[in-house]
Amino acid sequence: MHDKNFAEVPSADASGKMGRRDLLRRSLIVLAAAPILGACGSSGPDCSSTSGLDPAALANRTTMQYVEHSVRASSHCSNCRFYTAGAANACGSCTLIAGPINPDGYCNLFSAPA
Numbered sequence: 001m002h003d004k005n006f007a008e009v010p011s012a013d014a015s016g017k018m019g020r021r022d023l024l025r026r027s028l029i030v031l032a033a034a035p036i037l038g039a040c041g042s043s044g045p046d047c048s049s050t051s052g053l054d055p056a057a058l059a060n061r062t063t064m065q066y067v068e069h070s071v072r073a074s075s076h077c078s079n080c081r082f083y084t085a086g087a088a089n090a091c092g093s094c095t096l097i098a099g100p101i102n103p104d105g106y107c108n109l110f111s112a113p114a
């Protein structure tokens with residue numbers, strides 16, 4: 001019965017005000033789109049694969065606390081002196097840390113260009 005009443009609520013009245021049903025529908029659309037929009041907001045490629053690294057290189061990556069996305073507003077691999085960019089929207093490389101490097105990444109060896 002409650003659902004029937006709910007379904008009977010018009011989406012907008014003559015004055016153009018939004019009804020409960022329309023408001024709920026729009027809210028659900030926004031909630032459903034949030035993860036998609038969040039994923040679109042993450043920057044750059046996934047450079048987290050370490051499958052080709054030997055144990056020493058992997059240990060160095062871990063010891064230097066490499067992360068895919070820097071929490072520092074102005075310090076990213078893409079503006080580090082040791083970074084070499086890859087193709088557009090692809091992982092780059094680093095002269096100090098082996099493996100794929102996210103341009104948005106960071107590690108404790110970060111150094112701004114001279």
Ligand code: SF4
Pocket residue numbers: 066076077078080081082083093094095096097101105106107108109110111
């Ligand atoms: S040294 Fe660290 S911050 Fe600099 S490019 Fe390499 S991984 Fe990124």
